[in-house]
Every structure is written in structure tokens, then in C-alpha cells.
């Protein structure tokens with residue numbers, strides 16, 4: 380009987396050995412996979428850190444470019460060197476590129492409430508004209524934005540919206556009662572759908588101060604026409620074409636291009652030829668990782684511009 384059970388036992392031993400070998404092989408494979416995954420993660424982290432470093436260096440380069448521009452002249456227009464986009468250039472093991480855009484040719488929505496907390500009537504009327512020129516409704520878009528920006532919680536009538544209206548919404552939130560931080564914040568304001576915000580975006584800004592001038596060298600025709608009530612859109616389009624060929628340096632050059640009636644509407648406190656605020660968009664690729672950053676820059680005199688905010692886009 381004993382000799383019969385021996386082959387059976389050795390059979391079990393062989394099966395066990397094969398199973399153990401298979402398990403070891405599977406475990407070794409799993410370990411190798413985990414190890415390569417870990418290595419990949421380490422590489423990705425390394426590439427991400429490098430790409431972020433390259434992106435930050437590109438934003439710093441934008442700041443230096445704007446500082447140097449301010450040292451050379453006191454006028455800003457689209458033909459200046461800083462306004463030329465930098466194509467994606469090879470850097471060590473990667474690529475980087477970007478562009479600087481002017482923000483001061485746009486209508487600053489934070490101008491609607493002056494620094495004394497009161498509505499700036501000239502800016503309110505200009506914003507109404509801008510909305511009309513864009514085919515949007517001032518009646519539904521102006522009162523809720525004024526309520527969003529003003530410090531109180533009393534809704535305007537008609538068409539206003541404050542905490543009470545927003546807390547009843549889904550999801551409930553409150554009115555900001557302070558200047559806009561960013562154009563994207565408009566999506567939280569009553570009446571501002573994604574489509575409306577996208578339509579407005581090229582024409583408006585949310586700068587961190589009120590009472591800013593519009594740089595006429597960058598203003599789209601719709602913004603020029605909104606700021607100069609007697610300048611119709613067709614004349615503003617013709618004016619913008621002449622300006623793009625030959626930018627303005629001062630009031631007298633600008634007024635030379637306007638009719639007498641429009642000349643009288645040029646307010647040097649609201650229109651200018653310089654820019655203080657800019658957007659820097661940079662893209663950086665390093666190894667397998669690509670990052671894209673956007674920063675708002677504020678230039679003060681010929682100092683290196685400060686970063687107002689910076690985020691991934």
C-alpha cells in the first residue's frame with residue numbers, strides 16, 4: 380500500500396511546486412510592474428516639477444520684457460515687441476512658449492462702482508452701450524452686476540439680485556458685494572450664462588482697481604463706441620483700422636482722427652495710451668508632462684510687474 384501512495388504524494392508535491400513557481404513569477408511580475416509604475420510616477424513628478432519651473436521662468440521673462448518696455452517708452456500698442464507671441468521653442472528636454480496680452484483695451488467691469496462705493500454713472504452708461512453693441516440686454520445684465528459689486532444687500536429694482544435671490548438658487552450662494560476677482564466669476568451673477576460670458580470675454584476685464592483708463596490703442600471698436608457716445612460702431616471700426624496701422628501716442632493725435640462732436644467726449648481721465656495690466660499665457664512641455672499657466676500682471680512705472688494672480692488653465 381505504501382508504494383502506491385508515494386507517486387500520489389510526489390504528484391501533489393510537483394503540483395505545489397509548479398503553483399508556487401507560478402505564484403512567485405506572478406508576484407515578481409507584479410513587483411516589476413509596481414516598480415515601473417513607481418518609476419513612471421517619479422519621472423512624471425520630476426517632469427511636472429521641471430515643466431512648472433520652465434513655465435514660471437517664462438512668466439518671469441514676460442515680467443522683465445514689460446519692465447524693459449516701460450523703460451523705453453510711455454505708450455503701449457500692438458506693434459510693440461512685447462506683444463509678439465513667442466512660438467514654442469525647444470528648451471532642454473522640452474518646449475516652452477507663450478504670449479503677453481494687453482488687458483487695458485477692455486472695459487473694466489470693476490469701474491462700475493467707483494472707489495467711493497457709488498455707481499459710476501459714466502461707466503454704467505458705457506457698459507449699457509457696450510452690451511447693446513454686442514446684442515445683449517442691459518436691462519437684465521446691468522442691475523444684477525451692480526448689486527453683485529456694491530457693498531449693500533439691497534436689491535435694485537427692477538432686475539437686481541442680492542443674497543436673498545442667490546440663497547434661493549441651486550446651488551445656493553451669496554452675492555460677492557466686492558469687486559470681481561476674475562471674469563469667470565460673472566457666471567455666478569444672475570443673468571450671466573456661459574454663452575453670455577463667452578460673448579463678453581474679449582471686451583471686458585476685471586482689474587484689481589476701479590477708475591482705470593481704457594488704452595485706446597487696444598480697445599476693440601465696440602469698446603471705443605461705448606466710451607465715446609457720439610462715435611457710431613461703423614466709425615469706430617474705421618478708426619480702429621487706422622489706429623492698427625498707426626497707433627496713437629497722445630490726445631492730440633487721437634482727436635485729430637475724430638469729428639468735433641466726438642472730440643468733445645474725450646475724457647483724459649478715462650482714455651489713455653498706456654497699459655498697466657496684462658495677461659501672460661505660457662505653455663511648457665517637459666518629458667511627458669505639459670502645463671499651461673495664465674497670470675495677470677500689474678506693471679507700475681518701470682518696476683518689474685507684480686503677479687496679481689496665477690493659475691493653471
Ligand SMILES: [Ca+2]
Nearest residue numbers: 448452454455
Ligand atoms: Ca510700451
Ligand SMILES: [Ca+2]
Nearest residue numbers: 526529530531
Ligand atoms: Ca450688493
